[in-house]
Amino acid sequence: MSFKKSQTFKSKKMLKIKNLHAAIEDGTEILKGINLEIRAGEVHAIMGPNGAGKSTLSSVIAGKEDYEITKGDIIFEGKNINEDAPEERAHKGIFLSFQYPVEIPGVSVTNFIRAAINENRKANRLEEMPAKEMLALIRENSEKLNIKKDFLSRSLNEGFSGGEKKRNEIFQMMMLNPKLAILDETDSGLDIDALKIVADGVNQFKNSENAVLLITHYQRLLNYIEPDFVHVLADGKIVKTGDKNLALELEEKGYEWI
Numbered sequence: 001m002s003f004k005k006s007q008t009f010k011s012k013k014m015l016k017i018k019n020l021h022a023a024i025e026d027g028t029e030i031l032k033g034i035n036l037e038i039r040a041g042e043v044h045a046i047m048g049p050n051g052a053g054k055s056t057l058s059s060v061i062a063g064k065e066d067y068e069i070t071k072g073d074i075i076f077e078g079k080n081i082n083e084d085a086p087e088e089r090a091h092k093g094i095f096l097s098f099q100y101p102v103e104i105p106g107v108s109v110t111n112f113i114r115a116a117i118n119e120n121r122k123a124n125r126l127e128e129m130p131a132k133e134m135l136a137l138i139r140e141n142s143e144k145l146n147i148k149k150d151f152l153s154r155s156l157n158e159g160f161s162g163g164e165k166k167r168n169e170i171f172q173m174m175m176l177n178p179k180l181a182i183l184d185e186t187d188s189g190l191d192i193d194a195l196k197i198v199a200d201g202v203n204q205f206k207n208s209e210n211a212v213l214l215i216t217h218y219q220r221l222l223n224y225i226e227p228d229f230v231h232v233l234a235d236g237k238i239v240k241t242g243d244k245n246l247a248l249e250l251e252e253k254g255y256e257w258i
């Protein structure tokens, strides 16, 4: 297993999930005892067959109310966040990408992100970001992601192609600059261009202070983003953990091998 420099210095513990069980409304348990620890500077990939509970795990970390934690703990930066509302978790620095982004006619890409950033700052008792600073940040990140000016003034997600949706999602992540970014990549609709947009964005985003939890069905995304750890989720449990070679092995042998 390869270790990055940041890890040899025992980087900061960011997320700790202990024996997490979560159920849907009718009481059916979907997550059946998840243990996971993520430190600053790490990229973790979660792979697994359809229906394993990958999206449920990302939703439960983000606090979506469709699920109830029936046992276990989610600790973020040393504090239990089991009872925190999704907004509170977002304000603490947890970001979850949207698989099915909503269209908001009349609200531009930039206005949406401006509002989100300032709402975040307000919750953390910070002043609104000065317009000049905001503009500089927008410019910096749109240049990094190759985003054109006219894209920034378009209505949010209205008529966006798959690639544009991804670009917007990654732009939101870079602008919000979360501590923990969770990207749930469905197998559908990720063509090679969209895949590269996601990979390029994640590679520019990651640093020694933040962490990325990448959920993906296919190994190919991991050709572009090198994970420090790969976990296999099956039937609501992490059944195997390894490094990037585990993803390659899975690609070769299929999930039946697990």
Ligand SMILES: Nc1ncnc2c1ncn2[C@@H]1O[C@H](COP(=O)(O)OP(=O)(O)O)[C@@H](O)[C@H]1O
Pocket (backbone or CB within 6 Å): 024, 030, 048, 049, 050, 051, 052, 053, 054, 055, 056, 057, 066
């Ligand atoms: N809100 C929900 N209502 C009913 N069933 C759900 C809900 N969320 C997840 N499930 C079920 O839980 C299982 C895991 O789903 P999911 O987390 O979406 O898996 P994955 O993302 O790994 O494909 C599936 O059987 C799915 O039907």
Ligand SMILES: [Mg+2]
Pocket (backbone or CB within 6 Å): 054, 055, 056, 186
């Ligand atoms: Mg899913």
